[in-house]
Amino acid sequence: MASAAALSGVGLSWNSSVAAQVSSCSRNPSGFRTKMAVSVEKKQKFTLQKSQEIFNEAKELMPGGVSSPVRAFKSVGGQPIVFDSVKGSHVWDVDGNEYIDYVGSWGPAIIGHADDQVNAALTETLKKGTSFGAPCVLENLLAEMVISAVPSIEMVRFVNSGTEACMGVLRLARAFASRPKIIKFEGCYHGHADPFLVKAGSGVATLGLPDSPGVPKAATVDTLTSPYNDLATVENLFKTHKGEIAAVMLEPVVGNAGFIEPKPGFLNGLRQITKENDALLVFDEVMTGFRLAYGGAQEYFGVTPDLTTLGKIIGGGLPVGAYGGRREIMEMVAPAGPMYQAGTLSGNPLAMTAGIHTLKRLKEPGSYEYLDKVTQELVRGILDVGKKAGHELSGGYISGMFGFFFTEGPVYNFSDAKKSDTAKFGRFHRGMLEEGVYLAPSQFEAGFTSLAHSSEDIEQTIAAAEKVFRQI
Structure with missing residues (x-):
C-alpha cells in the first residue's frame, strides 16, 4: 500500500480511508476467496482528476506518459488509470476508485493480487x-x-x-x-x-x-x-x-x-x-x-x-x-x-x-475447476446480457483466460478479430470503468480471472455490463 511519502512527489495527499477498504479475504472450505471485505459506504462519484494530473506530468517524463504502450488507452480513448494499490481481485486508483480487475497485471495474478x-x-x-x-x-x-x-x-x-x-x-x-x-x-x-x-x-x-x-x-x-x-x-x-x-x-x-x-x-x-x-x-x-x-x-x-x-x-x-x-x-x-x-x-x-x-x-486440488467455473459464469453472463441488449458479440474462455469481440463472429484469426466494432468497445470499456470494472484497454487483448475472484465479483460485473450495454 502506498504511503503519503510515496505520493508526496506528485503533490497528492494520501487518503487513509482508501487503505481501510482493503482487508484480508475470507475463504470457503476449499480455500478459495469468497468475498472481499470492502467499504459499504455510498459509492463516490467517479473521477480521474488525480490520474489525469499524474499522467499529464508523466507525458513530460516518459514517451506517451507510460512504460508500456497499451497502458496509454490509445485504442479506447479517455484518461488512463493510475493505480495505487491492489489486493485479491480488486484494484484502487489514486483517486480512490475501486475496480474488479480482469487484467491481473496481464496474467500473473492468477491467485490474486498481493497474496x-x-x-x-x-x-x-x-x-x-x-x-x-x-x-x-x-x-x-x-x-x-x-x-x-x-x-x-x-x-x-x-x-x-x-x-x-x-x-x-x-x-x-x-x-x-x-x-x-x-x-x-x-x-x-x-x-x-x-x-x-x-x-x-x-x-x-x-x-x-x-x-x-x-x-x-x-x-x-x-x-x-x-x-x-x-x-x-x-x-x-x-x-x-x-x-x-x-x-x-x-x-x-x-x-x-x-x-x-x-x-x-x-x-x-x-x-x-x-x-x-x-x-x-x-x-x-x-x-x-x-x-x-x-x-x-x-x-x-x-x-x-x-x-x-x-x-x-x-x-x-x-x-x-x-x-x-x-x-x-x-x-x-x-x-x-x-x-x-x-x-x-x-x-x-x-x-x-x-x-x-x-x-x-x-497445484492445490480444485484450483483449475474453480477458475473454469468463475470464468464460464463471467463470459456466458456478459455475452447473454450483451446480445439481449441487441449487440453483436462473440467470445469464449478456457480456464482462467477469456475474451469477447464486438462482432458476430466466429473469430478464428486476427483478420476476423479486426472486424470488431472497436469504437463501441471503447465506449463499453469506459462505461465499465465508471461502474467499477477494469478490463484490458484494447479490443485485441485477452482477459484473466483468478482464484481471488468471487461469485459476488462475477455478479457485479455482469450487472455492470448489462447497464453499460443498454447505454451504448
Missing part, C-alpha cells in the same frame, strides 16, 4: 538480498516444479521477461536446426524483438502500426507469416522454403489479438507438419502457461511442442521468463553448449520465491 502467503515468503527472502548474480537454490526448486509440470520441458533456462524468453528460444531453434527462417502467425505477439514485430497483434494494432519503425528489413526477412488456424498456408510455406525453416512458433491460444482458440486439429496438424519437415514446434506459453492447466496449453490440448516459453505466472507478479524443452536441444545453451544467452538478474531470488509459492497454490 498474503506469497508476500510473507518474499519478505523473508528479501532479508537475504534481492539479487545475487550467482546461483541460488531457489532456481533449482522452481526449475523442478516447471519441469515436472510442463510436458515438453526437460531442462529450463530462467530469464527476466517473456520477450527475453522468446528471443532466447528463437536463437536456440535456429542454432539447433541450422536453418534461418521461422513461421509466426498474424496477431501472435512474442515480445518486441525485431524478428517478431511482423503482424504482431495487440500492441502494434492498438497504435495502428503495421510494423515498427526502426526494425530493419534484414531483421525480418527470415520471418514468414500465416493466418492463425490456417494449416494450408503453413504447408505451402514449407514447400516454398523447403529446408530453410527452423521452427513454427505460436501462442497455442492467442491472447494478443483478443482471445482466439485453435480449431480442432490445428495444433495437432502443426505438430505433424513440423515433424515431417524436421522443424521445431515452439509454443509461446507466456500467457497460457500454468493458466489453462497446470501443464499449460500443451497439457490442455494434449500436443507436446519441442520448445516452450513461459513467463508471468512463474514469477508470481515479479519480472521473470523462461524457455525450455528437450534436453538435447537445451544442452546447446551456454555454458553447456555454443549458443550464447545470459542475464545478470536471471533466476533472482525474489522472482523464484514468488513463482514457487504461486505454483504451490495452483
Whole structure:
C-alpha cells in the first residue's frame, strides 16, 4: 500500500480511508476467496482528476506518459488509470476508485493480487538480498516444479521477461536446426524483438502500426507469416522454403489479438507438419502457461511442442521468463553448449520465491475447476446480457483466460478479430470503468480471472455490463 511519502512527489495527499477498504479475504472450505471485505459506504462519484494530473506530468517524463504502450488507452480513448494499490481481485486508483480487475497485471495474478502467503515468503527472502548474480537454490526448486509440470520441458533456462524468453528460444531453434527462417502467425505477439514485430497483434494494432519503425528489413526477412488456424498456408510455406525453416512458433491460444482458440486439429496438424519437415514446434506459453492447466496449453490440448516459453505466472507478479524443452536441444545453451544467452538478474531470488509459492497454490486440488467455473459464469453472463441488449458479440474462455469481440463472429484469426466494432468497445470499456470494472484497454487483448475472484465479483460485473450495454 502506498504511503503519503510515496505520493508526496506528485503533490497528492494520501487518503487513509482508501487503505481501510482493503482487508484480508475470507475463504470457503476449499480455500478459495469468497468475498472481499470492502467499504459499504455510498459509492463516490467517479473521477480521474488525480490520474489525469499524474499522467499529464508523466507525458513530460516518459514517451506517451507510460512504460508500456497499451497502458496509454490509445485504442479506447479517455484518461488512463493510475493505480495505487491492489489486493485479491480488486484494484484502487489514486483517486480512490475501486475496480474488479480482469487484467491481473496481464496474467500473473492468477491467485490474486498481493497474496498474503506469497508476500510473507518474499519478505523473508528479501532479508537475504534481492539479487545475487550467482546461483541460488531457489532456481533449482522452481526449475523442478516447471519441469515436472510442463510436458515438453526437460531442462529450463530462467530469464527476466517473456520477450527475453522468446528471443532466447528463437536463437536456440535456429542454432539447433541450422536453418534461418521461422513461421509466426498474424496477431501472435512474442515480445518486441525485431524478428517478431511482423503482424504482431495487440500492441502494434492498438497504435495502428503495421510494423515498427526502426526494425530493419534484414531483421525480418527470415520471418514468414500465416493466418492463425490456417494449416494450408503453413504447408505451402514449407514447400516454398523447403529446408530453410527452423521452427513454427505460436501462442497455442492467442491472447494478443483478443482471445482466439485453435480449431480442432490445428495444433495437432502443426505438430505433424513440423515433424515431417524436421522443424521445431515452439509454443509461446507466456500467457497460457500454468493458466489453462497446470501443464499449460500443451497439457490442455494434449500436443507436446519441442520448445516452450513461459513467463508471468512463474514469477508470481515479479519480472521473470523462461524457455525450455528437450534436453538435447537445451544442452546447446551456454555454458553447456555454443549458443550464447545470459542475464545478470536471471533466476533472482525474489522472482523464484514468488513463482514457487504461486505454483504451490495452483497445484492445490480444485484450483483449475474453480477458475473454469468463475470464468464460464463471467463470459456466458456478459455475452447473454450483451446480445439481449441487441449487440453483436462473440467470445469464449478456457480456464482462467477469456475474451469477447464486438462482432458476430466466429473469430478464428486476427483478420476476423479486426472486424470488431472497436469504437463501441471503447465506449463499453469506459462505461465499465465508471461502474467499477477494469478490463484490458484494447479490443485485441485477452482477459484473466483468478482464484481471488468471487461469485459476488462475477455478479457485479455482469450487472455492470448489462447497464453499460443498454447505454451504448
